[in-house]
Amino acid sequence: MDRGAWKMDLEVSEPIDFGSGDHQHLFRKAADAYTGGKSVRSYGTVPSTQEPQQARGNPHSKAGRRADTYVVPISPETTTDDINPGPFSETAVRRAFIVKVFFLLSIQLLITGAIVSLFVFCKALRSWVIKNPWFNYTLLPAFFVIFIVLACCGKLRRQVPANYILLGLFTVLQGLLLGTVSVFYNAEEVLWATGATALVTLSLSLFALQTKWDFTxxxxxxxxxxxxxxxxxxxLIFIRSYWLHLLYAGLGTVIFSLYLVMDVQLMVGGRHHHSDLDPEEYVFAALNIYMDIINLFLFILQLIGMGR
Structure with missing residues (x-):
């Protein structure tokens, strides 16, 4: 018999012990085959008691072989977020967080608007604030103390009802400070600034929700x-220049407009790079957006006042 007439196509497999880490070569070979475009080889286990005569009886047939094939899925888009989901992995949690933030923000803006309206339309109160500047200086220390507590004490701003009380006091103090500033402007200028701020805030919020750009x-x-x-x-406290003050107001408007877009994207989360707010940080999120709107109002009020 001519030995050259026989061509043996044998596949030698060894049992794989997953506990000892022998399976790691499967992952390496599967990754090489995926990235290099090579065909994936099959690695099987056959009983060690199989007789050699069975292979010689039909050398090219693999129907009689029993193999356990292990399929390893390799995905290039796998990220750490899929392995460790964040606190907003559930849509209901994120939705409840956004509702709380907008609810608190709406109440803050209503309270602030009501307080500012008293200073703008009450002539007696306007005259008293102008004649007593100490009132403004008295509010500043209390305002900054509560602001630092809300910004730095994370545990306190998560505790109910302490977080609501602090946020309410902060909103009242902010409204009083805005009222003392508004007395130096005409009622018409304040109304124009309020309308412009509302329009800019609505436009930027919709832009932040729709755009693919990540401002975070x-x-x-x-x-x-x-x-x-x-x-x-x-x-600028020591320099009296119209154009420098106008540039200051314009620069502040641009900066806090960008801050507003960024804070809205932080609140919405999703595809944005930095969206690591805790679900219990709804007071902090509302505070950030509220401060963006207030500062935006102040700079727009300066622009309108200087323009008129």
Whole structure:
């Protein structure tokens, strides 16, 4: 018999012990086959007691072989978020969070608007505030104390009802401070600034919800710009220049408009890079958006006042 007439096509497999880590070569070979475009080899286990004569009887037939095939799915789009889902993995949790934030924000804006209206339309109160500047200086320490507590004490702003009480006091103090500022403007200017702020806020909020741009990545840059704005404002205390004040108001409007878009995207979360707010941080989220709107109102009020 001619030995060259026989061509043996044998596949030797060994039992795989998953406990000892022998299966790791399957993952490496599957990844190489996926990335390199090569065909994936099958790795099976056959009984060690199989007789050699069965292979020689039909060398090209694999129907008689019994193999356990292990399929390893490799996905290039797998991320750590799929392995460790965040606190907003459920849609209902995110929806409840957004409803709480907008509810608190609406109440804050209504309270602030009511307080500012008293200072704008009550002539006796306007005259008293102008004649007694100490009232404004008395409000500032209390305002900053509560603001620091809400910003730095994470456990306290998550506790009910302490978080609601602090947020209510902060809103009242902010409304009083805005009222003391509004007395130096005409009622018409304040109304125009209120309408412009409402229009800008609505437009930017819709833009933040629809755009594919991720403004949460601008957090560091906006912090630097805010620091520059603060230094710029301190310098303007000693410099009386119309154009420098106009540039200051315009720069502040742009910065807090970007902050508003970023904070809205942080609240909505989803596909954005930085969306690591806790579901219990609805007070903090409402506070951020509220401060963006208030600062935006102040800078728009300056622009309107300087323009008129």
């Amino acid at each position: 990545l601008l957090n560091g840059m906006l912090f630097v710009l805010l620091f520059v704005l603060i230094i710029y404002g301190i310098i």
